[in-house]
Structures are given as structure tokens and as C-alpha cells.
Amino acid sequence: MLKGHGDDICDYSGVRLNFSSNISWQADASPLLDYLKGRMETLRSYPEPDAGSLERAWAESLGLPEGSVCATSGATQAIYLIAQAFEGRRSTILSPTFSEYGDACRMFRHDVGLAWSVDGLEVSGGGLCWICNPNNPTGLVWNVDAVEELVDSNPGCIFVIDHSYAPYTDRRLMTAAEACSRPNVLMLHSMTKRYGVPGLRLGGITGRPALVSEIRRFMFPWSVNALAIEAGKFLISHGNLFGMDVQSILAERQRVSESLSAVGGMELWPSDTNMLLACLRNGKSAALKDFLVRRHGILIRDASNFEGLDDRFFRIAVQRPEEDDLLVEAIREWIYNC
Numbered sequence: 001m002l003k004g005h006g007d008d009i010c011d012y013s014g015v016r017l018n019f020s021s022n023i024s025w026q027a028d029a030s031p032l033l034d035y036l037k038g039r040m041e042t043l044r045s046y047p048e049p050d051a052g053s054l055e056r057a058w059a060e061s062l063g064l065p066e067g068s069v070c071a072t073s074g075a076t077q078a079i080y081l082i083a084q085a086f087e088g089r090r091s092t093i094l095s096p097t098f099s100e101y102g103d104a105c106r107m108f109r110h111d112v113g114l115a116w117s118v119d120g121l122e123v124s125g126g127g128l129c130w131i132c133n134p135n136n137p138t139g140l141v142w143n144v145d146a147v148e149e150l151v152d153s154n155p156g157c158i159f160v161i162d163h164s165y166a167p168y169t170d171r172r173l174m175t176a177a178e179a180c181s182r183p184n185v186l187m188l189h190s191m192t193k194r195y196g197v198p199g200l201r202l203g204g205i206t207g208r209p210a211l212v213s214e215i216r217r218f219m220f221p222w223s224v225n226a227l228a229i230e231a232g233k234f235l236i237s238h239g240n241l242f243g244m245d246v247q248s249i250l251a252e253r254q255r256v257s258e259s260l261s262a263v264g265g266m267e268l269w270p271s272d273t274n275m276l277l278a279c280l281r282n283g284k285s286a287a288l289k290d291f292l293v294r295r296h297g298i299l300i301r302d303a304s305n306f307e308g309l310d311d312r313f314f315r316i317a318v319q320r321p322e323e324d325d326l327l328v329e330a331i332r333e334w335i336y337n338c
Helices: 030-037 040-044 052-062 074-085 099-107 144-152 176-180 191-195 209-216 226-237 246-263 285-296 321-337
Strands: 069-072 090-094 111-115 128-132 158-162 185-190 203-206 266-268 275-280 313-317
Touching: 030 226, 040 226, 052 069, 052 203, 052 226, 069 074, 069 209, 074 099, 074 158, 074 185, 074 203, 074 209, 090 099, 099 111, 099 128, 144 158, 176 185, 176 203, 185 191, 185 209, 191 203, 191 226, 203 209, 246 266, 246 275, 246 321, 285 313, 285 321
Parallel strands: 090 111, 090 128, 128 158, 158 185
Antiparallel strands: 069 203, 185 203, 266 275, 275 313
């Protein structure tokens, strides 16, 4: 899907406040940007064909054996690589969720089925199961004990667990080491979401080396550019420079949820992260999005293209309290005057 993602700010002019991206405003990338200014000379040479130095450093930082990490150009490339590596399989996707799982699976002729909960979920032996945890767009975290039980009781199924939004929750999740200890788990990671640099496109896959090697067969040479490799190694070795107060983020998300509930005219889904999914009782999310951009310079995510959702759904990621208050009042204006 080339269009229809969040953070489509490139399609609009005059946006002052961007709630459409799930990246937290607390993700301060300035230490990385300062470092990369001195690494521009790397652009004059080809990068490593396989980003090997980054993968080794990443594996070491996670306590994983060599070969357990495959660096990719963002988590989205990882999704398509996995779908390609297991072309033609049966894929069960826990929904509503990120549309790229379904798009990638259909591109590579998977038989796609949707499920709505890990409880009682039946998966196909020899197939795949895709779980976004924490989930996008709901912000929900699936119980880790239920996920582990599902994985361990279905050894013939490969579980793709997307942890891109793991930095934005305090709920316990399966770790990369726990995933790597299992022969049937591939875990997706996003450095760009954790550190606030989505334009860099830097993600990765972790899992047992034998399973990860199945994915590597489909990697293009130089998939990860030289600056991204440099950035990744810097982020791994200087993680202490990128603090994030998750508790304050979650507290603000709860405050915004209560404020929007008080406005009325919508249903708010429960969330364990910085994002909120809402369903309008009347009207369409596209109309609300258009009003907010035109009248207030505020951008939200029209969530109608997530499988399982319709044209009443929109998603936001909380920002600074003063910015969130402006959003709430602008939505109130639309609901009561449009």
C-alpha cells in the first residue's frame, strides 16, 4: 500500500499539529542528528551489502547469537520479506491491525484469514500468524501469557510478532531473547519509531538464526543505506541519550481519552500505548480530518482503511498537553457545529 498510511503530512499544506503519526513527541532525535552531521562522508561509498556490522551490534545488545538479526529498510520491508519467504502459505492476521500484513500476504499469494482475539485462536499448521503487539491502530497489548501459550501450543505455525510500538507501553511483552528461544517466532522491530526518525527507514527482524536465514535469501544488496547503518550503531551504543517517560505519555493518553469521552459523539477504544482509536457515532472520519486540516491545521489519521474498521474510525497519538487540548476543542467544534 503506497498510500493510506498515517503521517501523510506530505499531502497537505499548513499543518501545525500532527496527530496522525504514532511517534511520540518525546522521541528526541537531536543527539543522532548531531552525530550524523559528522558521518556524511559515508555517502561517498557503498554501504555493506548486508548491514552486517549493524546486525552484529544489534544482536549483541539484545543478548542474541550472531545471525539472529536481519536489518531492514524499516519494519515494512521486513513484513514483505517474510510474506515473500513463505509465499503461498495460509496467514492468519489478528485484526483490526496494520494493513501491510494483509497487503504483503496477498501480494505473495497467501490464503489470508482474519481473527479478532488471541483467546481461542486457531491457526494453521505450516502457516503464519501475524500479531501486532502493541497493536496498531487500537493501542491494545495482547496478554503476553496468552501469546506465549498460543505460540508454544502451535509449533507448526510461524508467528510474526510486530513489536514496533513496544517503547510506548509499560505492559510486559515477550522479549527478543524469549522469541529467539522459540523455533517458530519472528519478531519485528522499528528503530525509527523508538527514536523518532521515521524518514531514516530502519527496522529489523529477530529470531533463531536458522529461521532468519530463510528471510535473508530474499534481501536485496544494500537494502539498508550507509547513513542508516551508522545511525543504527550509534543508537544501539548511545541508548542512554534517548530517554522517554512512558508513564507521563500513558497518563496523557488517559487524560485525552477522558476529555474526548466527555465531548461525546464517539466511542473510544481502550489503549495501552500513546495512541487512541475512536469511532464516530455520526459522520465520517474523512470529513472530520478535512475539517481539522482546513480550519485548524491539525492532522489526524483516517483509520477507515484498516481491515475490520469502517469510515467512522480515526486514530490519534497524544502529543504535548497544550496541543492535545487544541485537538479536543477542534473535534468538539466539528461534532457540535458540522
